[in-house]
Amino acid sequence: MLEIKNLQARVEEKQILNGINLNVNPGEVHAVMGPNGSGKSTLASVLAGRDEYEVTGGEVLYKGENLLDMAPEERARKGLFLAFQYPVEIPGVTNANFLKTALNEIRKANGQQPMDSKEFLQIMKEKMKLVEMDKAMTQRSVNEGFSGGEKKRNEVFQMAMLEPTLAVLDETDSGLDIDALRIVANGVNALRNKDRSFIVITHYQRLLDYIVPDFVHVLYKGRIVKSGTKELALELEAKGYDWIREENNVHI
Amino acid sequence: MNPGYQHKGTEEYIESFERFASAHVRDNSALNTQAIQRFRELGFPTTKNEEWKYTNVFPILNNSFSLPSPSFRLKKEDIQPLLLTGKDSIVLVFENGYLNKELSSMEGIPKGVIIESLAAMHQHERVKMHLGKYAPMKQESFVALNTAFIFDGAFIYLPANTRVEKPVHLLYINDSREHATVVYPRNLIVAEKDASCRVAVTYHTLGNVNPAFTNSVTEVVAGPTTNVELVKIQNENNSTYHISHTEAIQERDSVFNISTITLGGQMVRNNLHIVLNDVNCVAHLYGLYITDGNQLVDNHTLVDHAKPNCESNELYKGVLGGKSQGVFNGKVFVRQDAQKTNAYQSNKNILLSDEATMNTKPQLEIFADDVKCSHGATTGQLDAEALFYLRSRGIGESEAKAFLNIAFAADVIKNISLESLRDRLMPLIERKLKQG
Numbered sequence: 235m236l237e238i239k240n241l242q243a244r245v246e247e248k249q250i251l252n253g254i255n256l257n258v259n260p261g262e263v264h265a266v267m268g269p270n271g272s273g274k275s276t277l278a279s280v281l282a283g284r285d286e287y288e289v290t291g292g293e294v295l296y297k298g299e300n301l302l303d304m305a306p307e308e309r310a311r312k313g314l315f316l317a318f319q320y321p322v323e324i325p326g327v328t329n330a331n332f333l334k335t336a337l338n339e340i341r342k343a344n345g346q347q348p349m350d351s352k353e354f355l356q357i358m359k360e361k362m363k364l365v366e367m368d369k370a371m372t373q374r375s376v377n378e379g380f381s382g383g384e385k386k387r388n389e390v391f392q393m394a395m396l397e398p399t400l401a402v403l404d405e406t407d408s409g410l411d412i413d414a415l416r417i418v419a420n421g422v423n424a425l426r427n428k429d430r431s432f433i434v435i436t437h438y439q440r441l442l443d444y445i446v447p448d449f450v451h452v453l454y455k456g457r458i459v460k461s462g463t464k465e466l467a468l469e470l471e472a473k474g475y476d477w478i479r480e481e482n483n484v485h486i
Numbered sequence: 487m488n489p490g491y492q493h494k495g496t497e498e499y500i501e502s503f504e505r506f507a508s509a510h511v512r513d514n515s516a517l518n519t520q521a522i523q524r525f526r527e528l529g530f531p532t533t534k535n536e537e538w539k540y541t542n543v544f545p546i547l548n549n550s551f552s553l554p555s556p557s558f559r560l561k562k563e564d565i566q567p568l569l570l571t572g573k574d575s576i577v578l579v580f581e582n583g584y585l586n587k588e589l590s591s592m593e594g595i596p597k598g599v600i601i602e603s604l605a606a607m608h609q610h611e612r613v614k615m616h617l618g619k620y621a622p623m624k625q626e627s628f629v630a631l632n633t634a635f636i637f638d639g640a641f642i643y644l645p646a647n648t649r650v651e652k653p654v655h656l657l658y659i660n661d662s663r664e665h666a667t668v669v670y671p672r673n674l675i676v677a678e679k680d681a682s683c684r685v686a687v688t689y690h691t692l693g694n695v696n697p698a699f700t701n702s703v704t705e706v707v708a709g710p711t712t713n714v715e716l717v718k719i720q721n722e723n724n725s726t727y728h729i730s731h732t733e734a735i736q737e738r739d740s741v742f743n744i745s746t747i748t749l750g751g752q753m754v755r756n757n758l759h760i761v762l763n764d765v766n767c768v769a770h771l772y773g774l775y776i777t778d779g780n781q782l783v784d785n786h787t788l789v790d791h792a793k794p795n796c797e798s799n800e801l802y803k804g805v806l807g808g809k810s811q812g813v814f815n816g817k818v819f820v821r822q823d824a825q826k827t828n829a830y831q832s833n834k835n836i837l838l839s840d841e842a843t844m845n846t847k848p849q850l851e852i853f854a855d856d857v858k859c860s861h862g863a864t865t866g867q868l869d870a871e872a873l874f875y876l877r878s879r880g881i882g883e884s885e886a887k888a889f890l891n892i893a894f895a896a897d898v899i900k901n902i903s904l905e906s907l908r909d910r911l912m913p914l915i916e917r918k919l920k921q922g
Contacts, residue, residue, distance in 0.1 A: 282878050283877075283878070284874055285874075305877070305883065306874060306877040306878050307877045307878075307879075307880050307881060307882050307883065307886075309878075310877070310878055310879055310880035311880045315878075316878050318875065318878075321875070322869075322871050322872050322874075322875040323872075324872050324875070324876070324890070324893065325893065325897065326892075326893030326894060326896050326897050327889060327890075327893045332876070332879070332889075333879075335881055335885075335889065336876075336879035336880045336881055337880075339880045339881050339882065339885070340880040343880070375893075392879065396879065396880070
């Protein structure tokens with residue numbers, strides 16, 4: 235599904251990713267953890283194609299194709315989805331209109347007919363339940379005036395509608411209280427299946443109590459310095475990130 | 487001699503007035519004559535005049551425009567796509583400035599209400615009472631010029647307690663397929679106590695080759711507790727010069743909403759003056775301009791708070807592409823007497839290219855002390871983060887840009903109360919935004 239090989243990237247003049255290697259197979263959930271500034275969000279941004287980030291080395295293959303050559307919309311049409319850490323407010327564009335356009339663009343790119351309004355409304359109704367979203371929110375402008383929790387729920391709702399094959403969740407847990415966290419995690423869990431993969435980026439272990447990962451990776455100074463199973467997350471929770479720092483400062 | 491005006495070209499217009507006047511002997515010729523005299527004194531404004539700093543009218547004078555005569559050639563098919571308020575409307579079609587009754591739909595006018603050709607009604611006592619009393623022809627040369635040449639337009643008269651439910655559409659088509667033509671549309675809307683109506687005035691051209699010159703004036707008298715909505719849409723071709731003046735006088739407890747939408751034109755100047763002449767009035771001013779190529783669109787607004795407890799709310803937005811230029815000048819006067827005034831003004835612009843420019847100037851002059859007034863102006867690019875967000879969901883770059891621009895424009899259009907008009911206007915706006 236996704237092969238990241240020795241990926242290096244910088245933003246402005248600052249080198250942030252220093253050679254990341256990661257393989258994600260269909261159906262797997264990978265958690266990427268790390269202290270602030272370790273490069274977690276940069277990794278998410280590079281995968282989604284945000285253009286302030288310059289790739290300075292390495293490659294990323296997605297379904298066997300060079301992901302880094304694709305425009306952000308192309309990536310999305312091939313099934314990549316980024317749940318934003320800070321979802322953007324778009325006044326004047328209703329959630330429903332936005333999603334319908336996105337969905338039909340993706341369908342068009344994949345040789346499918348556009349979805350008619352009736353079917354779209356039906357599916358929207360179904361998926362809204364997943365994240366316990368109020369119907370009125372679909373007629374509101376995208377994220378405008380939404381609370382932090384509503385914005386994150388809206389990201390998961392969009393993900394449910396667009397049915398990606400690879401979803402990158404960039405600190406989807408940040409700023410959520412425990413109820414909102416549970417709702418968001420339930421939404422994600424409902425979307426897990428044998429073909430769909432997730433990269434869950436988080437600072438805290440807390441989210442991983444709800445979304446149980448197959449693999450956990452620790453990012454530090456732009457490299458994956460440790461990989462393991464979900465037990466690694468618990469170890470990080472107990473010990474904090476300091477031991478990673480110490481271990482690596484000794485080794486590097 | 488006023489240094490802010492030029493006289494080159496003025497003589498031609500005066501000569502053409504003399505020919506025009508001898509062909510049209512009418513009761514209000516005193517007003518026409520007075521106006522041409524004033525125009526002779528004023529001449530055309532130059533860019534030395536602060537009010538015309540960014541808008542050079544000299545290109546208008548480089549053309550010679552002919553005054554059309556009332557001959558009708560348009561067919562139903564020609565106006566079909568221009569019926570922007572929908573089927574169930576009262577429509578007055580003005581072909582080259584003259585009412586074409588054949589193409590107009592004047593059924594369903596409530597009893598006592600007059601919606602007619604101004605030329606046909608020129609002896610009506612309310613026309614005599616109001617025509618030319620408000621639009622400032624002493625200061626504005628184009629108002630003087632229009633007043634001199636009044637040949638037709640619409641007269642809408644609503645007696646006390648009348649309400650026109652159907653939208654009223656004044657549809658102006660300038661046919662410049664064969665000649666470069668000049669028209670002087672003139673509208674007078676008088677609403678007596680408790681009356682209400684919604685009027686769309688739209689301007690179009692036929693033909694793309696010859697330039698056209700539209701110099702229009704609309705006067706609105708909104709009596710006590712009236713509710714009047716006016717939507718002005720300019721969608722003439724890109725070789726048209728369009729200079730218009732709208733003057734509205736509001737009496738106590740009246741509500742006046744006006745939307746000024748500019749899509750076409752080589753050079754467009756919209757002057758809008760609103761006088762809140764008594765207590766408890768509300769005025770909403772909305773504006774939208776979408777420009778590309780070498781278009782110049784200049785909106786000058788003036789809200790004059792003369793009396794206490796009134797509210798004005800102004801929102802003008804622009805999307806400028808190509809090498810086009812936009813101008814916004816928003817004056818708000820709050821007179822000494824106008825305590826408890828609420829006055830808000832906002833001008834927001836998106837520049838789609840490096841070569842597009844916008845000059846914006848809010849001008850608040852406040853002489854009362856117990857008031858709430860604010861203004862704000864922004865000019866910038868499309869929000870890069872919003873653009874990335876849309877693209878990350880699979881929406882292509884140009885589609886995403888159009889999406890954001892359409893949303894930006896829709897924020898103005900949503901304030902028009904006529905749903906049938908909104909539904910027909912949005913596709914025109916989308917088409918224009920997708921061209922850019």
